Amino acid sequence: MRPPLAEAGSTASATEAIRAAITSGSFAPNQRLVEAELSEQFGTSRAAVRNALIELAAEGLVERIQNRGARVRAVPLAEAVEITEVRMVLEGLCAAKAAERATEEDRRTLEGIGERMRAAVSGGDPLTYSALNQELHGRILAISGQRTACAVLERLRAQQVHHQFRLAMQPGRTTVSLPQHLAVIEAVRSGDAAAAEAAMRAHLASVVAALPETAPPSDLMRGL
Structure with a gap:
């Protein structure tokens, strides 16, 4: 009822x-x-x-x-890694579709996000950079028009939010991820679907490699 x-x-x-x-x-x-x-x-x-x-x-x-x-719910490290691996596939697809569908206004928006990300890194402001990171990923998903993938990704990213925040606060992390994000932006802006997918997957592969840095000691002791 x-x-x-x-x-x-x-x-x-x-x-x-x-x-x-x-x-x-x-x-x-x-x-x-x-x-x-x-x-x-x-x-x-x-x-x-x-x-x-x-x-x-x-x-x-x-x-x-x-x-x-x-x-x-506390998402363990092993599950956070699995979520990111799924994101690699789906967000890679969305980046490719965004490259194919981006309008001139979309390209200007992405360029502006990239400029603000550069400013946040040079200004030593990881909180602003983290917010721009989410804005960039969200904007690419919106441009892609892949509603089914976007719905799945929204749920996956929500489960991973605490790992993402701790990773964003890791010293030096922004200088690693900035060029990766800029590569995604450039590929989407240039309309190169293959390059956009490859750049997004490379970025998220880097996240997978860095996730153990966010794990509490209890997870690491269990070998997760």
Whole structure:
């Protein structure tokens, strides 16, 4: 039986709010998610929060434990590597499609993002660079027009957000990834689909290689 329309809308709002808190880092991995607290924080009913947590568990962002409630799911290193390997394939495809479909306005937008990324690196501002990194990847996905791939990638990237943030904060990481991102931008702007796919895959292969630097000691001790 479907929930009443008002309740469904409330659930959607609660889902969006909790998802945003997780993907922005406001809620940390393994943090308990208490229905009463979330209901008060987001100004919605406990039923809406409960339904939202069920939806987010299906997305892989929340872990529901019998008789212990829910918590933000901590994605282990091995899974983060697998996610990035899947991203290599899908984002490579999207980069190729973006190169084929980019308009002159799209090319100018990508060039502007690249210029701001350069400025962030030269200014020693990894937080701004990290935000621009997300903006660049999102813009390429939008240009590609690959709606199915974009929907899958949105879920995968959300599960990986904490690993991505820790990697972005690694000393020297921005100087490694900047030329990779600029290569992707140049290939898309030039309309070279093969080069765009290769550049995106090379960038994400670099992320796979660097991910162990983000792992907590417990993961490394387990050989994950």
